[in-house]
Amino acid sequence: MKTDSGTWPVFVQSFPPKPEFTADKIPDQSGRVVLVTGGNTGIGYETTKQMLKHNAKVYLAARSQEKAEAAIASLKEETGWEAIFLQLDLASLASIKAASQEFLSKEPELHVLFCNAGVMWPPVDLLATDGYDLQFGTNVIGHFYLTELLMPALLTGAKTVPDGRARVITTSSSGAYLGALNYSTFKDTPERKKLSKETLYNQSKLANCVVAREVAKRYGDQGILSISVNPGNIQTDLQRHVPRVVRAVMNTILLKPVQYGALTQLFAGTMPEALNYNGEFLIPWARLGKPHPDVLNDEIGKRMWDWLAGEVRAFEARQ
Structure with missing residues (x-):
């Protein structure tokens, strides 16, 4: 299989083989504290459900308290366990800071952070x-800031589990293969307005992979396992901005049920085998893949990290 960036990996990964990993293989998660961003819907909901079923304590982070509470009620009916709501808007740095403070006031340890939430093609x-492109701000900056703020709990959590690892699992996309990082488009600029919403999405998903590898490089020796994943082409609310006719065609030909979409990140977040994949990119369904070449470029990773850290420092200085 070709592994260079471009349309070929997107095509091949759209038609993966039958999964060998299934959710019933997840080990018991008793004693583990888990946070799932966007846990009220789609892949996040399915991820939350499976973690609850396997005895984890799960925080469901979402913007809408009403939607989150409805999801929590449904999850309790399905699993017998109750997730905990955490108010979080990843498009707002202030909300991220408040959410992290709320979480840390309750939990000294975090064992698995699923950076799952995202927006596509708004x-x-x-x-x-804070003035960023909505997709880049939500998908990339928001999760970067949240992860950094929760890192003390993750580092503590790594010391309290048998495998000595806390996990940060980032949901990317096959769109990452079509991405290119254009720093002049991360904020609202004339250059950004020239790009399509699809191009801006692909850029954010590439950046997710770049950041995930940097987390592995910077924190791996302290017990942090960081993996980015392509969940596959899945039927979720993520396609809410896709034209209705296009979405109907996608549902018929391309998209799989949501249960499939959670498989790869559940494998990364729970399975002993995933300990071998720090900094790697997993593809459907729970297989090791080769990412866009930019993900493996140390200079690109450092520049991305430094830019994100600078934006966060500027926000903190304004507070």
């Missing part, structure tokens, strides 16, 4: 609260 004129 209208280009929509921006994050």
Whole structure:
């Protein structure tokens, strides 16, 4: 199989073989504290459900308290266990800071952070609260800041589990293969307005992989396992901005049920075999893949990390 960036990996990964990993293989998660961003819907909901079924204590982070509470009620009916709501808007740095403070006030340890939430193909004129492109702000900056703020709990959590690892699992996309990092488009600029919403999405998903590898490099020797995943082409609310006719065709030909979409990140977040994949990119269904070449470029990774850290420092200085 070709592994260079471009349309070929996207095509091949759209038609993966039958999964060998299934959710019933997840080890008992008793004693583990888990946080799932976007846990109220789609892949996040399925991930939350499986972690609850396997006895984890799960925080469900979402923007809407109403939608989160409805999901928590449904999850309790399905699993017998109750997730804990955490108010979080990844498009707002202030909300991320407040959410992390709320979590840390309750939990000294975090064992698995699923950076799952995201937006795809919203209208280009929509921006994050702090002026970033909505997709880059939510998908990349938001999860970067959240992970950094929760790192003390992750580092503590790594010391309290038998395998000595706390896990940060980042949901990317096959769209990462089509991405290119254009720093002049991360904020609301004339250059950004020239790009399509699809191009902006692919850029954010490439950046997810770049950041995930940097987390592995910077924190791996302290007990942090960081993996990015392509969950596959899945039927979820992520396609809410896709035209109705296109979505109908996608559902018929391309998209799989949501249970499939959670498999790869559940494998990364729970299985002993995943300990061998720090900094790697997993593809459907729970297989090791080769990412976009930029992900493996140390200079690109450092530049991305330094830019994100600088944006966070500037926000903190304004507080």
